[in-house]
Amino acid sequence: MHNLIYLLLRRMRLPLIVVILSYAISILGLVLIPGMDDQGNPWPMSFFHAFYFVSFMGSTIGFGEIPYPFTDPQRIWTTVAMYLTVISWLYAIGSLFALLQDPAFKRIVGFTRFVREVKNIREPFYLICGMGDAGHLVIRELAAHNIRSVIIDRNDSKIQSLRLEELTHVPGLSADVTDASTLVAAGLQKPECQGVIAMTGADHINMTIAITSKLLVPELPVICRAESHDSQANIASFGTDYIVNPYDSFAKRFAMMFQSPSMYxxxxxxxxxxxxxxxxxxxxxxxxxxxxxxxxxGRAVQKSLSFKGIQTVIIEADTAGTGAPEGTIEGRGTEAITLHEAGIEQAVGIIAGTDDDANNLSIIMTATELNENLFTVARQNLSTNDTLFAAAGINITMQPGRIAGQRVVDLITTPLLAGFLRMARNQTEDWANILVSRVVGVLTDKPPESWVMTISQHETPAVLELLNRGSTITLANLLTDPRDITVALPCIAFYIKHASHSEELLPEDELELQDGDQLLFCGQADAETHMRWSACNLHALSYINSGYDLPSGALWRWLDKRRHRPVTEASASPDDPSN
Structure with a gap:
């Protein structure tokens, strides 16, 4: 705010001086030039009358010869003063408009507005640095889960594009994300800030953001994107909570397709x-x-495939610079002769994994002309090429930004997902097939939603109330539709992490819930809505648990209490001698 006022006064100093001088000269001239009253006597105009006259004349809001008609010398001076003040006002107003269009002034105004918006945030939010494909996906997905975010990116056009999104208001600032003062202004040290997400396209910038965040607020969770193993190790060395490598993530998932398609x-x-x-x-x-x-x-994919016993033939243009293994064919893969040398006729699949989308599309098109039965995998670097990759008919398209962004969303919205996947990878394909069949039973035309529920006073007050009363609440109670207790909600409990930190896959419906248990569910979106409603509504959950509907009104609760009052000594037989 101080910078804004300083810049405004500095840039408007000369125009304001010109306006003041024009008024002063005009007033002084009217005071010095003698006038004449209505009796023909000389009459000198006072400073008050001169100031009053010049005020409404100079601002062009009116005109009148007061308090007496002017003499010719006064009218000549008034004409000079009229042009002088109007021109000075035009100069001042023009300077003001030029200032409003000045990039530096706009930047200060935008920064001031951004700081004010961040200070007014009273709900939890995440600070997102970088608005590329990954950052944009994180913003949209968090908004879909009613989670607020604050954005910083160097590209002002990306920040301005936020205003065109159909999202709740997201404060955004175009600034240097590596500047500690920028992060602080974006709410890094606010108690409402739940974490920092570094999603820029440069590993060293993400590392700088992570270091700054950990130094200023050590307890704040930091999620950082890293695309090289060296950067990943460096970022992990100072305690970054989560590191997302989109290439490693895709390589592991792709290898999973060979080992356990159902698990994939x-x-x-x-x-x-x-x-x-x-x-x-x-x-x-x-x-x-x-x-x-x-x-x-390519290095990450080749490593994962080799673990699964899948043979790969590598084509690389810069074999020395990338450290390609022995036997690598030198070339880009866009030429038919290179693909023939790699044995395209005998290959079952091709992976176009360069950092150029045009080359990747060319590789796929050339390869499928030589062998139309190929299974195709392509790396898409820019989301703006979605239409081209969709038209190419590629079996699997790998988008680094989408994979990194979705991984971040999973860490925030379903933190138990990592534990479930870790345990599920150790299961057999038959187990995965059974799980798929159970999920298919609750599916519609959309993939299932996943959500986490913690047995706590904040999330499940009705469950805690009944547990404190000594009732037994089972998993089946949560899986029951509160609208019809004979029907189960279209969802499945995938995983539970008990308060004792023990873990269990696919818990049984008879499992008794305890305070502090965390559950991962998968199913239709409306199932989550109904489940959370019954977990918060004591009457609904009591009816599901016991089949007994608790009275809601004070009178009905009193009558119900009398009806269920135990028999006492007062109701003994009339023959009792004590009566």
Whole structure:
């Protein structure tokens, strides 16, 4: 605010001086030039009358010769004063308009407005640094879960595009995300800030954000994106809570498709975007795969596939710079001769993993012309090319920004998902098939939603109230539809983490719930709504648990208490000698 006032006064200093001088000269001239009263006697105009006259004349809101008609010398001076004051006002107003369009002034005004908006936030929010594909996805998904966010990005056009989004108001600032004062202004030290998310496209910038956050607010969770293993190790060295590597994440998921297709399908369902349509699923064939590009992405994919016993033939243009293994074919993969050398006719699949979308599309199109039975995987670097990749008919499209963004959303909205997936990976394919069949039983045309519920006074007050009364609340009670207790909600309990920190996959319906238990559910979105309603409504949960509807009014509660009052000595037989 101080910078805004300082800039305004500094830039408007000369125009204001010109206006003041024009008024002073005009007033002084009217005072010095003698006038004449209505009797023909000389009459000198006072400073008050001169100031009054110039005030309404100079601002062009009126004109009148007061208190007596002017003499010719006064009228000549008035004409000069009229042009002098009007021109000075035009100069001042023009300078003001120029100031309002000045980029520096706009930047200060925007910063002042941003700081005020952040100070007025009274609900939990996340500070997101970087609004690329990943950051934009995080913003939209958090908004869909009614979680507020504050955005910082160097690109002002991306910040301005927030105003065009159909979202609740999201404060955004175009500034240097590595500046500690910028992070503080964005609410880093506010108690409402729940965490910092570093999602820029440069590892060293993300690392700087993470270091700054951990130094200023050590207890604040930090989620950081890293695309190289060196940066990942560096970021982890100073206690960053979560590190997201989109290339490693995709490589592990892709390898999972060979080992356990059903488990991969469950993973896709659990990590799909909010209200996204179900995508078609095809199991990649085993055999020889051609991998074009041995950068960060190609290296991660090749490592994961080798663990699953999948043979890969690598094509790389810069074999020395990337440290490609022996036997790598030098080339880009966009030429037919290079693909022939790699054995495209015998390959079962091809992975286009360069950092150029045009090259990746060219690789896929050239390869499918040579072998139309190929299973195709392509890396899409820019979300603006969605239409092109969709038209290419690629089996699997890998988008680093989307994978990183969805991983962040999962960490925030379903923190138990990581524990479930960790335990589920150790299960057999038959177990995964049974799980898929159970999930399919509650599906519609959209992938299931996942949510976490903690047995606590804040989230489930009705459950805590009945537990404190000595009642037994089971998982089946939560899975019952409060609108019809003979019907189960369309959802499944995937995982429970007990207050004792023990874990369990697919808990039984008869499981007794305790204070502090955390549960991961998967099902239709409306199932979550009804479940949370019954967990908060004592009458609904009591009816589900016992089949007895608690009276709600004070009179009915008193009558119910009398009706269930135990028999006492006062109701003894009349023959009792004590009567």
């Amino acid at each position: 399908l469950v993973y896709e369902w659990m990590t799909s975007m909010h209200e996204a349509p179900l995508s078609e699923f095809a199991v990649p064939p085993r055999g020889t795969w051609i991998l074009c590009g041995y950068g960060r992405f």
